Amino acid sequence: MLPFDITEYQTRISKTKQKMAESGIEVLLVTDPANMNYLSGYDAWSFYVHQMLVILIDEPQPIWIGRYQDANGAKATTWIYDDNVIPYPDYYVQSSIYHPMDFVSEILKQIGQANRYVGVEMDNYYFTAKAYERLKQGLPNATFKDADLLVNHVRMIKSDQEIEYMNRAAEIAEQTMYKGAASIHVGNRECDTAAEIYYHMISGTDKYGGEYPAIVPLLPSGENTGAPHITWSERPFKEGESVIIELAGCYKRYHVPLARTVSIGTPSKKLQTITPIVVEGLNEVLDAIKPGMTCGDVEAVWRKSIKRHGIEKEARLGYSVGLNYPPDWGEHTASVRMGDPTVLQPNMTFHLIPGLWFDNYGIEISESIRITETGCKTFTNYPRELIVQDPYPPYNHQGGKIS
Amino acid sequence: MLPFDITEYQTRISKTKQKMAESGIEVLLVTDPANMNYLSGYDAWSFYVHQMLVILIDEPQPIWIGRYQDANGAKATTWIYDDNVIPYPDYYVQSSIYHPMDFVSEILKQIGQANRYVGVEMDNYYFTAKAYERLKQGLPNATFKDADLLVNHVRMIKSDQEIEYMNRAAEIAEQTMYKGAASIHVGNRECDTAAEIYYHMISGTDKYGGEYPAIVPLLPSGENTGAPHITWSERPFKEGESVIIELAGCYKRYHVPLARTVSIGTPSKKLQTITPIVVEGLNEVLDAIKPGMTCGDVEAVWRKSIKRHGIEKEARLGYSVGLNYPPDWGEHTASVRMGDPTVLQPNMTFHLIPGLWFDNYGIEISESIRITETGCKTFTNYPRELIVQDPYPPYNHQGGKIS
Known part of the structure; x- marks a missing residue:
C-alpha cells in the first residue's frame, strides 16, 4: 500500500536528522501533513485535528500521535510499527478544557524527551498559536527552536x-x-x-x-x-x-x-x-x-x-x-x-x-x-x-x- | 453579489462587538476564513497566505488586510469600503525575512491601535505560532487576549x-x-x-x-x-x-x-x-x-x-x-x-x-x-x-x- 519503497522513507528520515543535527534539534515535532506523509506515508483527511509525527534524533522510528479514531488509518498507511502509533482520547478534540498538546507533552515526558531541544514548525497552518503555548506550558524544561520548513527543504529535490x-x-x-x-x-x-x-x-x-x-x-x-x-x-x-x-x-x-x-x-x-x-x-x-x-x-x-x-x-x-x-x-x-x-x-x-x-x-x-x-x-x-x-x-x- | 443583505452583516458585527466588550477586547483580529466571510462576505481561496479582518470596537467598518493580488477579490466580494482594503506587498508572502504580521503591526500602530486589548484566534489553523510571536514583537504595548471561537459562537444560531x-x-x-x-x-x-x-x-x-x-x-x-x-x-x-x-x-x-x-x-x-x-x-x-x-x-x-x-x-x-x-x-x-x-x-x-x-x-x-x-x-x-x-x-x- 505504501507509494514508496521503505528505503526511500529511511533516506528521507536520515536527511531530516542531518538537518536536525545542523540546527541543534534533538526532537522534531512534524505537524505539516505533507511532511508527515513524506516521512511516514501517513495519508488521511485528519489534519483538522491536532496530530504530529515525532522524530527523535537517536531513534530509528518516528512516533505518530493523533486522534483515537485515526489510529487505524495511521497503522494502515505508514511504515512505522503499530506500537509507535499513539492515539489520544476523543475528549481532547475541539475542547475548551483539554488540548491535544497537553497529551503530547505528557508522552514526551514519559519517554524522557522533556528536557531536550525541540523543533516546531512555527509558521505551519497546523501548528497554531495555542498549540505552541500549551506545549511550552507542558514542557517547561524543553528548549524550543523554530524548525519551520526544515523537512520542506529536504523535499525540494525529487527522487x-x-x-x-x-x-x-x-x-x-x-x-x-x-x-x-x-x-x-x-x-x-x-x-x-x-x-x-x-x-x-x-x-x-x-x-x-x-x-x-x-x-x-x-x-x-x-x-x-x-x-x-x-x-x-x-x-x-x-x-x-x-x-x-x-x-x-x-x-x-x-x-x-x-x-x-x-x-x-x-x-x-x-x-x-x-x-x-x-x-x-x-x-x-x-x-x-x-x-x-x-x-x-x-x-x-x-x-x-x-x-x-x-x-x-x-x-x-x-x-x-x-x-x-x-x-x-x-x-x-x-x-x-x-x-x-x-x-x-x-x-x-x-x-x-x-x-x-x-x-x-x-x-x-x-x-x-x-x-x-x-x-x-x-x-x-x-x-x-x-x-x-x-x-x-x-x-x-x-x-x-x-x- | 453579496449572499446576505447588508443589515445582516451589520447585525453580525454588532453581536461580535458585544462579545468583544464582554471579553474586554477592543481590537479583534479575525483570521478564521469562515469568520472573515461571516462578517464581511470575503470569499476566495487566499487563506493559504496570512490575511485577516480587523474589527475595532469603536468603528463601524471592518478592515481587510491581505495580499496585494487578493485586494481586488476583497473589493469584489465584501460590503466594506474600498479604502478599508489594505494590501501588503508580495515580498511578504512565504518569505524567510518578512512576515505579514510585521505589516499588520505597522498598520495597527499607524491607526492608533497599538496600546489596546487585542483579541486573536489562538487555536485557528490560520493563526500560526509564528504569526502570534511576530505580532507580540511588533506590538509590545498591546495586551493580547484569546478570542478563539468568539465569532464562531455568534455563528451558531442561523438566520x-x-x-x-x-x-x-x-x-x-x-x-x-x-x-x-x-x-x-x-x-x-x-x-x-x-x-x-x-x-x-x-x-x-x-x-x-x-x-x-x-x-x-x-x-x-x-x-x-x-x-x-x-x-x-x-x-x-x-x-x-x-x-x-x-x-x-x-x-x-x-x-x-x-x-x-x-x-x-x-x-x-x-x-x-x-x-x-x-x-x-x-x-x-x-x-x-x-x-x-x-x-x-x-x-x-x-x-x-x-x-x-x-x-x-x-x-x-x-x-x-x-x-x-x-x-x-x-x-x-x-x-x-x-x-x-x-x-x-x-x-x-x-x-x-x-x-x-x-x-x-x-x-x-x-x-x-x-x-x-x-x-x-x-x-x-x-x-x-x-x-x-x-x-x-x-x-x-x-x-x-x-x-
Whole structure:
C-alpha cells in the first residue's frame, strides 16, 4: 500500500536528522501533513485535528500521535510499527478544557524527551498559536527552536519515483484542462465547468486514479479575472468574456499545476495585446533556465522580458511544488522572485505562473517544470497560448449531466 | 453579489462587538476564513497566505488586510469600503525575512491601535505560532487576549436566510448521495465514485450551483471502513465489500453533511448486526431532541440506546455545522458528547454522525439537523438505512466517462 519503497522513507528520515543535527534539534515535532506523509506515508483527511509525527534524533522510528479514531488509518498507511502509533482520547478534540498538546507533552515526558531541544514548525497552518503555548506550558524544561520548513527543504529535490508520480499527475492535469476548457461556452455556468474539471481530475486516466488537489480549481471569469483566487460561482458564461482556469493534476498527493486563459469567442483587444507578451516572457524563461542559476536570476529574465513592453509584475513568478495537502500546493521554500538565493538543482520542480492581473481583467498561462542536468523540461505539453472557445459550439460538449 | 443583505452583516458585527466588550477586547483580529466571510462576505481561496479582518470596537467598518493580488477579490466580494482594503506587498508572502504580521503591526500602530486589548484566534489553523510571536514583537504595548471561537459562537444560531442556503445545500447533498451510491459496483474504482460525487456536488441542481466542501468526500472501503478519514484510492470495488460515503452539499459556503454505508451485494453478518443498532439509536436521538436540552443530554440518549446492545462509542456523536472553509466543516463550538453544556436553541444546526468503527470494519449513517421550536428537523430525506447495491448492475450506471 505504501507509494514508496521503505528505503526511500529511511533516506528521507536520515536527511531530516542531518538537518536536525545542523540546527541543534534533538526532537522534531512534524505537524505539516505533507511532511508527515513524506516521512511516514501517513495519508488521511485528519489534519483538522491536532496530530504530529515525532522524530527523535537517536531513534530509528518516528512516533505518530493523533486522534483515537485515526489510529487505524495511521497503522494502515505508514511504515512505522503499530506500537509507535499513539492515539489520544476523543475528549481532547475541539475542547475548551483539554488540548491535544497537553497529551503530547505528557508522552514526551514519559519517554524522557522533556528536557531536550525541540523543533516546531512555527509558521505551519497546523501548528497554531495555542498549540505552541500549551506545549511550552507542558514542557517547561524543553528548549524550543523554530524548525519551520526544515523537512520542506529536504523535499525540494525529487527522487525518480516522485518524478514518475508527477508525470502521472501531469497526464491528469493535461486531460483535465482540455475537458474543462471545452466545457466553457454560452449556456453553461461556472459551476458546470468546475464540475467537469473535478470529474476528470478525480477519475484520472484508465491507468491512474486522481486525488483531491491542495487548492481547488480556480475559475475567475469576466471582471473577476483581475482577482486570481476567486472560486467559481453559479453565473452563466457570456460571449466575449474570458475565463482563467488554474488547476492541478494530483497523484499520490504529488501536484502538477497548470493555468490557461480561455476567451469565449473573439478575444478582447486587451487580451490580444498581453497574451504574446506573457508567452514570450515565459518562453524566454524556459529557454534560460539552467542548474546553477538562482531563483532570483530566473525572475530577472522574466522581469527584463516584460519590461521591454512597459509592464511590471508585483507577484512572484513561481514557487517550488510537489507533495502537498490543503490549503496550498506550494512548498513554501523557494520562490521565483527578485533576490531569492535558491540555487537550481536537477529534479527540483517549480510552478512558473506568469500571471498579470489588472483592475478588471487578467491573464495566466503557466507551466510546471522539472530542472534537468542541462536546463528544464515542462511536465505537460498543453499549447502555450490563449484558448479561444466557440461561444455556441455545434454540439453541447458536456452532453448534459451524467444521469 | 453579496449572499446576505447588508443589515445582516451589520447585525453580525454588532453581536461580535458585544462579545468583544464582554471579553474586554477592543481590537479583534479575525483570521478564521469562515469568520472573515461571516462578517464581511470575503470569499476566495487566499487563506493559504496570512490575511485577516480587523474589527475595532469603536468603528463601524471592518478592515481587510491581505495580499496585494487578493485586494481586488476583497473589493469584489465584501460590503466594506474600498479604502478599508489594505494590501501588503508580495515580498511578504512565504518569505524567510518578512512576515505579514510585521505589516499588520505597522498598520495597527499607524491607526492608533497599538496600546489596546487585542483579541486573536489562538487555536485557528490560520493563526500560526509564528504569526502570534511576530505580532507580540511588533506590538509590545498591546495586551493580547484569546478570542478563539468568539465569532464562531455568534455563528451558531442561523438566520432564516442561512437556513435557506442550508436547504439548498441539502438538496445537493441528497442528489449527490444517490448518484455516488449508484456508481458503486464491481468494475468501478473508488476514484470513479469520488469523481461522480464531485460532479454532482459541484454542478449542483439546475437552480443552485454547488461549491467545494470544507472536507473532501470521505470514501473508505473494505477493511478501511474502520479508518473513517481515509480518502479514496484507485482500487476497484469488490463484491461483498462495504463502502462508507461521507459527503456534504455546499451552497454559499454553507454545508449539509450526510453519511451512508453501502454494501456491494449481500451485507456481511457484522453489518447486518450493527446497522439496526445505529439506526435505532439515531432515531431515538432525533425523537428526543428538544430546545432546552444540552448537547450532553442528547449524547446520553444515544449512549443509553447502544449500551442496551453492549456497545460503547469513543468518538463524539456530532457537532455544530454551517458556514466553513477547509479543513473542517464543523464550527468547533458545541460537540454532542458527554458533559457538553451547550443548550439547544431554535436554528442551531448539527451534524449527528453515529459512526461505529472497529478494527477492520465500520458503519456511518448520519443526519444533519436544525433545532426547531419544538424538536428538530433533518435537512435531507435520504432513507436512513444501509444501502445495498447490485454488484453487477444490468447497465453501467456511470455510463463511462464524459467524453
